[in-house]
Amino acid sequence: MSIELNFIIIAVLLLTLLISTFRILREYQRGVVFQLGRFWKVKGPGLILVIPGLQQMVRVDLRTVVLDVPTQDVISRDNVSVKVNAVIYFRVLDPQKAIIQVEDFLAATSQLSQTTLRAVLGKHELDEILAERERLNTDIQQVLDAQTDAWGIKVANVEIKHVDLDESMIRAIAKQAEAERERRAKVIHAEGELQASEKLMQAAEMLSRQPGAMQLRYMQTLSNIAGDKASTIVFPLPIELLQGLIEPKR
Known part of the structure; x- marks a missing residue:
């Protein structure tokens, strides 16, 4: 048994x-x-x-991993403090390296992405961080991809999600934008005055070639004024029209 x-x-x-x-x-x-x-x-x-x-x-697992990078405090090149977070898309291309070369490739990639985000954004000014996200995404992706290549990992894409500013900095940016718009308005107005003066100078040159043209222009202007309902009309009379009255008869 x-x-x-x-x-x-x-x-x-x-x-x-x-x-x-x-x-x-x-x-x-x-x-x-x-x-x-x-x-x-x-x-x-x-x-x-x-x-x-x-x-x-x-x-x-060889599928693409979506890694959310926690919010990082970044000091830009012009000494402005901002809070930035991002998302990273990567996948394992070489399983052998991912297991042998690094203890935990997920944790290692997460820590590396945080330090790289701070390092890359710290080299740029605030205006570049706000306006050139596509270029910054490419720079961060290239740096991460080069450093994780030894781990058998391919970083496919990096996207900066949010850039948070202090209230004081938001007000300063709003004032800067307002001043920039005022500057543009003054420049446009000055360019308009310059173009108008050039056209008036050309018109004066053309009218000065024919003395009768100036008189016709005055008559046309007087006709336009006469159509208004004003009780009093002040109109400059060119001295050329009175030359015939002033000169003594021979």
């Missing part, structure tokens, strides 16, 4: 051991297999065999 019981126990253990050797990896998963502590190969996807006691397997 004891022999049969031992046989059953051994059979159950062998069956359990045989079942545990089979592993199923999904399409987006890979298994990094170590044999006696040394790297052996990367397996998957599908059905794979892992010998218990001799081999160990670590699962790696």
Whole structure:
């Protein structure tokens, strides 16, 4: 009886051991297999065999990871304090490096993204941070991608989400924008006066070529004024019209 019981126990253990050797990896998963502590190969996807006691397997997800970078206090190049947060999209390209070269690639990428965000934005002024987000996103992505390449990680995209400013800085920016609009209005008005003076000078030159043209212009202006309902009309009379009356008759 004891022999049969031992046989059953051994059979159950062998069956359990045989079942545990089979592993199923999904399409987006890979298994990094170590044999006696040394790297052996990367397996998957599908059905794979892992010998218990001799081999160990670590699962790696190859899908794109969306990493939310916590809000960071950044001092811009013009000494303005801002709070910035971002989101990073990356994925594992080399499972072997992601497991062997770094202890926890998710935590390492998160910490690296925070320091890189502060370092890159600290090299730019506030106006550049607010107006040139696309270029800054590209700069941060390139720096992260170069540093995480040794970990087998590809940083696909970086997006700066929010840039928060103090109330005093918001008021200062509003005053600056108002002053800029006033400056533009004055410049446009001055350009209009310059163009008008140039046109008036051209008109005066053309009218001065024909003395009769000036008189016709005066008559036309007097006709326009006469159409108004004003009781009093003040109109300058050119001295040229009175020359015929002033000169003595011969």
